[in-house]
Amino acid sequence: MVAAGAVAGLVLGMAPVRYIESLLYQVKATDLEVLALPSLAILAAALLAALPALLHAVRIDPANVLRAE
16 A cells, blocks of 8 residues: 555656756756655655554464454
């Protein structure tokens, strides 16, 4: 889901390329750093947000959960 959002964001982010290039001095909107840094930051935030739920799921014994229900 996060990867699909990142791809959609990159595709939609490429639409206003000329406008972005006019705002930023000596930076091309298609530079790898310009595209990769925000994508990696969003991916890292998504993974960090999922970490507590992942740790909680790893600690739970499935047999106990099934017995409780």
